[in-house]
């Protein structure tokens with residue numbers, strides 16, 4: 001069962017329209033490395049994880065990815081909502097407008113519509129979690145590409161935050177991968193507890209002490225100083 005909180009996971013308040021950025025950003029909605037693919041990937045794979053530890057982690061992260069879909073969608077909406085038809089045409093979004101007006105629609109940055117072939121479920125925990133680790137790294141890289149394409153702090157702030165969540169997710173999946181790898185090697189009853197803490201711990205720790213895990217993150221430190229000193233609000 002899901003409960004809906006009527007707030008975004010991280011505040012979005014973009015004051016300047018930017019159709020060019022909306023066109024790029026949509027890939028984190030409906031592209032192969034985007035948030036929709038991530039949410040559906042984890043929320044499908046969770047059922048065949050071999051124990052409650054894996055099911056819980058995939059459910060936690062899959063649910064959070066839905067919150068990220070909502071953030072990206074809000075950003076695209078705010079970037080586009082005040083644009084004139086002329087501006088839409090000039091930005092090359094006329095074909096989007098013909099089909100959808102200013103409505104949201106999941107595509108990548110080239111306009112290719114979302115497809116379920118962006119994710120897999122094999123029923124094999126090691127194969128599925130390997131895909132998840134790669135997906136998080138690719139999502140992180142795409143966030144960095146997107147951050148390079150804007151100088152608006154209202155856009156950079158949420159993108160930096162989302163990028164960091166990909167890093168945390170990668171590390172949670174890596175813990176889970178190593179746990180199952182040992183468990184499968186040593187017999188199913190060998191490991192009853194996953195040694196590392198759960199995602200809630202990382203989430204809370206991150207929100208309370210955002211700098212804890214990232215002080216040697218050069219990309220983050222550079223972007224904070226150059227583009228967005230308001231990042232940690």
Ligand SMILES: [Fe+2]
Pocket residue numbers: 038065136139165166169
């Ligand atoms: Fe993620």
